[in-house]
Amino acid sequence: MKKLTELQSKIGYYFQDIELLKIALTHTSYANEHKKKMIKHNERLEFLGDSVLSLIITTYLFKNLSNITEGELSRIRSTIVCENSLKISGDEFNLSQYIYMGKGEEQTGGRGRSSIVSDAMEALIASIYLDSSYENAESFVLVQMRDTIDKAIEGKLFKDYKTQYQEMIQKKSNCKIEYVVISEEGPDHQKIFTVSLLLNDKNVTTGKGRSKKAAEQNAAELALEKTNEA
Incomplete structure (x- = not known):
């Protein structure tokens, strides 16, 4: 309960129904490891x-972007x-x-x-929406994602971890750097890709994401962190 109080303090929102917050923070791996308790996960x-x-x-x-075309609005939103x-x-x-996560x-x-x-972030947004109102969910998003939103509008948002790793x-x-898809899991609308980053045919890290590109970026990000820690 202490960590839930700490998180609520950080995000500036206190839940009426704390169970909603618990569910939002529960990954499927944790629920699967405690099946007898019938714990709900955040999917x-x-x-x-x-x-x-x-x-x-x-x-x-x-x-806020009244002079931007529909196509550009879609690009920024994406x-x-x-x-x-x-x-x-x-x-x-x-x-x-x-996040409540399985040991494995x-x-x-x-x-x-x-x-x-990212899944936990979406679940957290939904839990605030259900716990109180759309307006509170909107306030949370616009405060917590302010820097992200501003950088996206300016076109300065993402770090390309693959390029950074390759240059390093x-x-x-x-x-020779290679990214190999190891597995695809889940239904089409919630598919999770697992990708192995190979350096001279040897595995360096394994990344996951909702697309091949996202999984590759995750693998490269982990490889950068691993290299920096060495």
């Missing part, structure tokens, strides 16, 4: 949160309402540290995976 909340977030961002861009931007925003208040998932680097953090490796030696 359904994530599904709702994706739509709530999209509406909030679409409305904000429509109201850079905000996506896995990478949600991960960036979640990392600003260390969301990954509050955690031991394989789950807390660093973009897909897990090539400075040291002429190595």
Whole structure:
């Protein structure tokens, strides 16, 4: 309960129904490891949160960028309402540290995976919406994602981890970098890709994401962190 209080203090929102927050923070791996307790996980909340977030961002861009074309509005929205931007925003208040996660998932680097953090962000948005109102969910998004939104509008949002890793490796030696899809799991609308980053045919890291590109970026991000820690 202490960590839930801490998180609420960080985000500036206190739940009437604390159970909604618990569900939003529960990854499927944790629920699967405690099947006898019938613990609910956050996939359904994530599904709702994706739509709530999209509406909030679409409305904000429509109201504040009056001279931008429909195509450009769509492009900006797509850079905000996506896995990478949600991960960036979640990392600003260390969301990954509050996620209930299975031991196996955690031991394989789950807390660093973009897909897990971004899903929890969407679930958190949905839980605020259900706990109180659309207006409170909107306030949370526009405060917590302010930097992300501004950078997306300015076209300065994302770090290209693949390019960074490639440039870093090539400075040291002429190595072969390859990204290989290991698996695809889940239904089409919630598919999770697992990608292995190979350096001279040897596995360096494994990344996950809702698309091949996102999984590759996650693998490269983890590889950069691993190299910096060495």
